[in-house]
Amino acid sequence: MSEETSTYRVENTESQMRKGFLEFPVLLIIGSKSTYAPDILKQLKTANLLVVEGTLYPLLSRLKRAGLVAYTWEESKTGPPRKMYSITKSGQEVLSKLESSWESLNSSVNSLIKKYEVGKK
Amino acid sequence: MSEETSTYRVENTESQMRKGFLEFPVLLIIGSKSTYAPDILKQLKTANLLVVEGTLYPLLSRLKRAGLVAYTWEESKTGPPRKMYSITKSGQEVLSKLESSWESLNSSVNSLIKKYEVGKK
DNA sequence: TATTAGTACCTTGTATAACAAAGTACCTTG
């Protein structure tokens, strides 16, 4: 029994791959220069990391709550005030660790690929 | 209000980074050679991708249900019978796509690092 | 033939990330 086969959501693989990753790129962006949500969205999009509002805002709140970023309100000439986020000292430390984690994961996966995909094109 | 600061679970960053990724390495391993759960766990551990039983078994069930892998029971001389998993044709196709996704995510993140971490050590 | 240890597989409950969708509020312009 239970021989049913469901279709595999290929369209979601990139999205699934990103789970839990986003804090790294987002911290990277904020760490480089103070900025606000819609601009972060643009930068992520430019880097081909598509993210939506409903993902980013809660993420920023989490980073704030964790003390990794801080924000100040800033006037805008084109609309309502903006929450300008900047990275904290503790955020920089975490960012370093995230980068190490990334390197490590990266080399783990790439070594697996090398090991098992040799000779494929 | 709400100025509390929670501690950031640094110990979990690697684990979080892996969310949604595992099907890629697991498919890679099974695609290379038929094998069974405890051996997959060993191979992942060797590659520094720590995973626990409670994660792997449901993942294998999902891959099976999706038709990406199949299994046959095989006798063992050292214990109970094993579910030997092998990749299916459809699994190979998904594996290719996952590899592309990985390359793409990889280069996206690395380009962000290059862009924003220039000059840091 | 119980008992024990080792191997293999499975399930349940919890936490949490990502997302879609909808909503609130501010600002400028006509």
Next chain:
DNA sequence: CAAGGTACTTTGTTATACAAGGTACTAATA
């Protein structure tokens, strides 16, 4: 003051990972 754009927020859903505990088969041994 209505309309449109900008910015921020929230709610409900889906799905992954994990901890912890459980079931079951096999072989060795008392």
